[in-house]
Amino acid sequence: FTVVEDDHFKLMIKRLNREATIPSAVTICKDIHQAFNDEQTFILEELQNVPGQISFTLDAWTSKN
DSSP states (O other): OGGGGOHHHHHHHHHHOTTOOOOOHHHHHHHHHHHHHHHHHHHHHHHHTSSSOOOOOOOOOOOOO
């Protein structure tokens, strides 16, 4: 997230929108963690209200394409 602290990045954003407010890397990190925690809580609550059982599966493989 530190790219937002770079002077070149700030200049690019200001050229695109002079009124733009660029949040700090710390702010972005905190906001992402908060959003994750909020969504995790929401998903857990939703799953607890599902009638019956739920099965999660994972198919992990690598393609040479």
